[in-house]
Amino acid sequence: MHKKSKKVNFEIINFEKIDSTNDRAAEMVENEENFCNKVIFSKYQTKGRGAGSNNWQSEKNKNLLFSIIICPEIEVQKQFYISKVTSLAIIDYLSQNGIEAKIKWPNDTLVNQKKIAGILIENSIMGQSIHSSIIGVGFNINQKSFSDELNATSLAIEKGTKFDLIKELNSFLTVFEKRFNLRKNKNLDLLDKQYLKNLYGTDKYLKYRDKESEFKAIVEGIDNFGRLKLKDTTGKERLYMFKEAEMINY
Numbered sequence: 001m002h003k004k005s006k007k008v009n010f011e012i013i014n015f016e017k018i019d020s021t022n023d024r025a026a027e028m029v030e031n032e033e034n035f036c037n038k039v040i041f042s043k044y045q046t047k048g049r050g051a052g053s054n055n056w057q058s059e060k061n062k063n064l065l066f067s068i069i070i071c072p073e074i075e076v077q078k079q080f081y082i083s084k085v086t087s088l089a090i091i092d093y094l095s096q097n098g099i100e101a102k103i104k105w106p107n108d109t110l111v112n113q114k115k116i117a118g119i120l121i122e123n124s125i126m127g128q129s130i131h132s133s134i135i136g137v138g139f140n141i142n143q144k145s146f147s148d149e150l151n152a153t154s155l156a157i158e159k160g161t162k163f164d165l166i167k168e169l170n171s172f173l174t175v176f177e178k179r180f181n182l183r184k185n186k187n188l189d190l191l192d193k194q195y196l197k198n199l200y201g202t203d204k205y206l207k208y209r210d211k212e213s214e215f216k217a218i219v220e221g222i223d224n225f226g227r228l229k230l231k232d233t234t235g236k237e238r239l240y241m242f243k244e245a246e247m248i249n250y
C-alpha cells in the first residue's frame with residue numbers, strides 16, 4: 001500500500017518498503033500512461049542499486065531513497081545535462097543547509113571527501129531524444145554509522161541533528177525544480193560553468209587509474225557526452241567514459 005501527497009509540482013508516491021525505487025519507476029514508465037513528474041519514495045529498499053554493478057546500502061527509515069521521473073524533451077547528445085542538473089540540485093540543497101559539497105564525476109556528491117549522495121540515472125530514448133528519464137537518488141540523511149569501505153557521511157553527521165525525511169524530500173524537489181527550469185530555459189552555459197565550479201579535482205592533481213596505469217591528473221572539464229577530460233602531469237589530455245578511469249586516494 002502507498003499514500004500520495006503533493007507539495008511541489010511533483011507527485012510523491014510513498015512506500016514503506018520496495019525492491020528499488022528505480023525499478024518501480026521503470027515499471028510505471030512501461031505500464032502506466034501518466035508517469036511524468038512522479039516521484040517514487042521509499043524508506044527502505046531490498047534491492048537498492050548503485051552505479052554499475054554496485055548495490056546501494058541504506059539503513060531502514062533513515063535516508064532519502066527516491067526516483068524522479070521526468071520527461072525532459074532533450075536531445076540524446078545533451079543527456080548529461082540531466083546529471084548536471086541533479087548534481088547541482090544536491091549541491092544547492094546542501095548549501096541551504098550550510099554544507100559545502102563537491103561533485104565527484106559522474107555520480108557522487110562528497111562532503112569533506114566523504115560520500116553523502118549518489119545518483120543513478122536511467123534514460124529511455126526514442127529516436128533522437130530522451131523519452132523519459134529516471135533519476136534515482138540515494139541521499140544519506142539520518143544514518144549515523146557507515147562501514148569504513150563506504151567512506152560515507154550523512155546530513156545528521158555533518159549537522160549533529162535529526163531531519164524529517166518527507167520535509168527534506170520536498171526541499172530537495174524545490175531546488176531540483178529550479179535547476180531543471182534553468183535547463184528548460186536553455187541556460188546551458190550557466191549550468192556548465194556551475195557544474196565545473198563544483199567539480200572535485202579541478203584545482204589539484206589527483207591520482208587516477210585507467211586500464212593501463214596509474215597517473216596523476218587534473219580535471220579540465222566534461223564534454224557533451226559526459227566524458228571526463230583530464231590533463232596528466234606530462235601535459236597529455238585524456239578522455240574517459242564512466243568506469244574507464246577512476247579517481248583513487250581522493
Ligand code: BTN
Binds near residue numbers: 052056
Ligand atoms: C551510486 O552512487 O552508485 C548511485 C546510487 C543510487 C542509489 C539510489 S537509491 C534510490 C534509487 N533506487 C535505486 O535502486 N538506486 C537509486
